[in-house]
Amino acid sequence: MSAFSRIAQSPGLAVPVLLLWTLGWALASAEEPADDVRKGRALYVSQQCWQCHGHEGQGGVAGNRIAPTRYPYEAFARLVRFTNLMPAYSPKVLSDEQLRLIYAYVRSMPEPPPLEEIPELDFD
Amino acid sequence: MKPDNQPHPAPSDREEPARVNRRDFLSSAMAAGLAATGAGAAGKASARQAADNAQAPGALPPTAAQEAMESEIPHGYSADQAREYFVRNPGSDFMLDVIRRLGLEYIATNPGSSFRGLQESIVNYGGNQAPELLTCVHEEQAAAMAHGYYKVSGKPMGVLCHGTVGLQHASMAVYNAWCDRAPMILLAGNHLEATERRAGVEWSHSAQDCVRVIRDYIKWDDMPLSLQHYAESMARALKIAMTPPAGPVAVVLDGHLQEAEAGNQRLSLFSVSVNQPPTGNEAAVAEAARWLLEAESPVIVADLMARDQEGVERLVALAEALQAPVVNQFGRMNFPNTHYLSQGSTAVAQADVVLGLELFDVWGVINTVRDRVHRDSVRKARPDARVISIGSNDLFTKSNYQNFQRFYPSDLSIAGDAQATLPMLTDAVLSGMRPARRATNAAREARWREAHSLARAQALDEARYGWNASPVSTARLYAELWNVVKDRDWALVSDDGAQSRWARRLWPIDRHYQYIGRSGGAGLGYGAPAAIGAALAHRAEGRFAVNVQKDGDLMYTPGAFWTAAYHRIPLLTVTHNNQGYHQEFMHLQRMAARRQRGIDSSWRVGNELRNPDIDFSRMAGAMGVWGEGPITDPDDLGPALARAAEVVDGGEPAFVDVRCQPR
Ligand SMILES: Cc1ncc(C[n+]2csc(CCOP(=O)(O)OP(=O)(O)O)c2C)c(N)n1
Ligand SMILES: [Mg+2]
Numbered sequence: 001m002s003a004f005s006r007i008a009q010s011p012g013l014a015v016p017v018l019l020l021w022t023l024g025w026a027l028a029s030a031e032e033p034a035d036d037v038r039k040g041r042a043l044y045v046s047q048q049c050w051q052c053h054g055h056e057g058q059g060g061v062a063g064n065r066i067a068p069t070r071y072p073y074e075a076f077a078r079l080v081r082f083t084n085l086m087p088a089y090s091p092k093v094l095s096d097e098q099l100r101l102i103y104a105y106v107r108s109m110p111e112p113p114p115l116e117e118i119p120e121l122d123f124d
Numbered sequence: 125m126k127p128d129n130q131p132h133p134a135p136s137d138r139e140e141p142a143r144v145n146r147r148d149f150l151s152s153a154m155a156a157g158l159a160a161t162g163a164g165a166a167g168k169a170s171a172r173q174a175a176d177n178a179q180a181p182g183a184l185p186p187t188a189a190q191e192a193m194e195s196e197i198p199h200g201y202s203a204d205q206a207r208e209y210f211v212r213n214p215g216s217d218f219m220l221d222v223i224r225r226l227g228l229e230y231i232a233t234n235p236g237s238s239f240r241g242l243q244e245s246i247v248n249y250g251g252n253q254a255p256e257l258l259t260c261v262h263e264e265q266a267a268a269m270a271h272g273y274y275k276v277s278g279k280p281m282g283v284l285c286h287g288t289v290g291l292q293h294a295s296m297a298v299y300n301a302w303c304d305r306a307p308m309i310l311l312a313g314n315h316l317e318a319t320e321r322r323a324g325v326e327w328s329h330s331a332q333d334c335v336r337v338i339r340d341y342i343k344w345d346d347m348p349l350s351l352q353h354y355a356e357s358m359a360r361a362l363k364i365a366m367t368p369p370a371g372p373v374a375v376v377l378d379g380h381l382q383e384a385e386a387g388n389q390r391l392s393l394f395s396v397s398v399n400q401p402p403t404g405n406e407a408a409v410a411e412a413a414r415w416l417l418e419a420e421s422p423v424i425v426a427d428l429m430a431r432d433q434e435g436v437e438r439l440v441a442l443a444e445a446l447q448a449p450v451v452n453q454f455g456r457m458n459f460p461n462t463h464y465l466s467q468g469s470t471a472v473a474q475a476d477v478v479l480g481l482e483l484f485d486v487w488g489v490i491n492t493v494r495d496r497v498h499r500d501s502v503r504k505a506r507p508d509a510r511v512i513s514i515g516s517n518d519l520f521t522k523s524n525y526q527n528f529q530r531f532y533p534s535d536l537s538i539a540g541d542a543q544a545t546l547p548m549l550t551d552a553v554l555s556g557m558r559p560a561r562r563a564t565n566a567a568r569e570a571r572w573r574e575a576h577s578l579a580r581a582q583a584l585d586e587a588r589y590g591w592n593a594s595p596v597s598t599a600r601l602y603a604e605l606w607n608v609v610k611d612r613d614w615a616l617v618s619d620d621g622a623q624s625r626w627a628r629r630l631w632p633i634d635r636h637y638q639y640i641g642r643s644g645g646a647g648l649g650y651g652a653p654a655a656i657g658a659a660l661a662h663r664a665e666g667r668f669a670v671n672v673q674k675d676g677d678l679m680y681t682p683g684a685f686w687t688a689a690y691h692r693i694p695l696l697t698v699t700h701n702n703q704g705y706h707q708e709f710m711h712l713q714r715m716a717a718r719r720q721r722g723i724d725s726s727w728r729v730g731n732e733l734r735n736p737d738i739d740f741s742r743m744a745g746a747m748g749v750w751g752e753g754p755i756t757d758p759d760d761l762g763p764a765l766a767r768a769a770e771v772v773d774g775g776e777p778a779f780v781d782v783r784c785q786p787r
Contacts (some may be wrong), residue, residue, distance in 0.1 A: 008363055021483075034135060046724050046725075047723075048709070048713045048723055048727055050786065051709050051710050051713055051727075051786055052710060052786075052787070054589075054590055054597070054785050054786065054787065055590070055591075055593055055595070055785060056589065056590035056593045056599055056785075057589075057590075057599070058586075058589035058590030058593070058599075058785070059586075059589070059624075060623075060624030060785075060786075060787035061621070061622075061624045061625060061787050062624075062710060062786070062787045063787075065586065065589055067589075074560075080642075084494070085494065085495070087717035087783070088712040088717060088718075089717055090717075090720050092720045092722075093716075093717065093721070093722040093723075112588040112589050112590070112591050112592075113588060113591060113592075114588070115584060115585065115588060118588060118591060118603075119303060120600070120603040120604060120607060121584050121587055121588065121603055121630075122550060122604070123584065123606070123630065123632070
């Protein structure tokens with residue numbers, strides 16, 4: 001299911017999240033400080049994001065792909081705190097600052113190689 | 125439309141008189157009981173065997189001279205002494221004749237004295253051929269092997285074990301088979317007559333009712349008290365096991381009956397005519413066809429449906445007639461994922477009519493329960509969607525174990541075997557289709573073609589993410605494996621659910637035998653032995669079998685490797701080794717988040733399989749299986765798989781341990 005349709009299914013979230021998404025799109029390409037990325041990586045592991053989203057945020061049956069992220073921070077944070085199928089992380093277990101660092105890490109993840117450069121995926 | 129071409133059996137339950145100790149006569153006169161039993165390759169081998177037997181010189185009744193020789197008292201013994209020491213016609217020889225008559229080709233076993241009589245008959249009297257004993261190092265593995273073997277061959281295997289400790293061990297694998305509708309015949313040794321028991325262990329290994337431990341999840345059982353009773357119960361057991369919904373059955377082999385002199389009783393053997401699968405009610409099927417034709421957007425969902433390639437082709441015929449998408453839940457390989465009408469489960473959301481075929485869980489196709497504090501259910505289908513179900517679930521069920529899933533009040537419910545009912549339904553659809561409806565087919569086709577190629581492109585695109593990751597991504601695992609299997613006649617003998625379904629998403633799967641579904645009851649320990657049982661069936665067809673094996677699951681039944689090596693069963697096993705019980709990590713995390721306690725380091729407790737890390741390739745090697753790994757660098761994977769594949773091509777099992785991403 002796409003993020004859009006999932007958000008649209010939670011009526012309370014649809015409007016604010018979509019607004020933030022559109023507004024934040026332009027901002028979501030800045031470079032993240034290396035130190036934040038390092039700390040964020042550690043939190044991504046200790047907060048168990050990898051369990052469902054994979055060590056590279058690649059996603060799978062247990063959670064969708066979250067990296068590289070298309071979301072501005074506000075939308076990303078909302079999706080972690082107010083969830084549909086994912087366990088909700090309250091600020092008590094994951095502070096705003098920690099979540100921001102995780103976000104920095106997720107944003108720093110590079111695009112994978114293009115299909116043309118992966119002969120093993122040349123199925124057809 | 126092709127007729128339901130279940131192979132045609134011998135005339136029903138033919139009874140044939142026989143006298144015990146006509147060994148050659150009996151074994152050669154054996155008819156192909158199992159030629160009648162159902163799927164695909166099922167018939168062929170036993171039919172062949174029956175033909176061979178008919179040619180055998182021993183097909184003549186024994187001569188008087190032979191008879192005299194057999195009754196001769198061994199030199200130097202008095203008649204009384206001979207009676208004390210020797211048995212001329214052990215009951216278990218006749219028991220074996222019955223098994224052969226029914227056509228069981230293999231019996232998976234872990235030896236036990238409660239059936240030493242039959243074991244000796246199988247190896248000496250029967251020459252360990254059809255049935256051949258498969259040595260298993262745990263009864264659970266024996267039952268899981270039978271489970272996997274059936275799903276490929278369409279034939280039941282015997283599982284021979286102690287009625288007490290053996291069935292206790294076998295029980296979880298029997299439960300998986302029950303949930304997955306896989307027949308097998310459990311043969312349980314027991315000593316009922318108390319005064320005949322040897323002191324000590326034989327008492328501990330006897331029970332009044334040894335099948336009780338598994339009775340909640342088998343279809344039928346009996347404890348025959350005479351050889352004729354046994355012959356009839358075995359024939360009945362086979363019939364019941366194979367009738368949809370198929371499932372395990374058990375027959376107790378009394379120890380005394382096996383070992384005692386059978387004398388010159390007149391005993392009858394049976395050729396079993398296995399039931400043709402029941403079709404749904406004709407009027408109801410016609411009504412279903414009308415609903416499907418009226419529907420703007422009908423969707424077909426299939427789960428434990430196809431028994432063989434014929435089942436796949438029948439579903440293709442129906443889907444194409446309607447130009448309706450098929451959501452294959454892959455309980456069996458029901459529909460080619462290469463076909464444009466093969467669609468993801470989200471297709472259900474827009475359906476106005478849903479046709480469910482042998483669904484394990486009808487309710488779960490229409491609804492879902494969210495795993496939150498309040499387990500609210502959410503309808504996934506449209507509120508006005510009508511549901512037709514065709515399946516054999518209601519034809520046989522039991523109460524205690526709840527694998528029947530939540531009740532869903534289908535709008536039109538048809539009890540019958542879906543594969544057998546499909547031709548009738550497709551005929552009704554084709555004959556009821558008006559020109560105006562037919563004219564919409566082109567647009568429907570275009571829509572689903574586009575959706576199919578979009579989904580294909582998306583799957584390939586998604587597979588790139590984490591491509592160079594270490595541990596290896598599950599997409600990469602399957603992409604690298606594809607390179608190994610694509611030029612071979614391959615068959616996957618495991619389920620890809622824990623690997624984010626990458627086999628279904630990436631590999632072109634169009635043959636029934638290429639995918640065998642899941643364990644059924646989600647009881648762990650199924651993977652390795654079921655894969656080996658399936659690979660045994662593939663060996664007969666010269667296919668290249670592959671098992672993607674979860675690490676936790678493997679640790680329940682690792683001894684199955686030894687069985688694969690001993691019996692030289694070619695199989696490539698590759699681990700999805702995420703170093704733990706990953707499913708349970710996720711549950712623990714959910715609980716901790718819900719309780720706002722965090723989980724910084726506690727996540728490992730009870731869940732990890734590290735420190736010490738399990739050296740799986742050495743474990744495989746210790747049991748005679750060629751092994752490599754652990755592979756951590758994804759670039760090392762392709763070459764390792766290629767080396768392993770060569771071993772498998774040489775007719776042996778091979779193993780590659782791969783440290784993988786969790787899902
Ligand atoms: C016999 C049995 N015991 C326990 C469970 C509970 N259980 C479900 S999934 C799971 C983890 C399995 O680990 P593994 O096979 O390695 O798969 P993973 O989730 O790690 O991919 C466990 C313990 C079960 N299903 N069956
Ligand atoms: Mg695991």
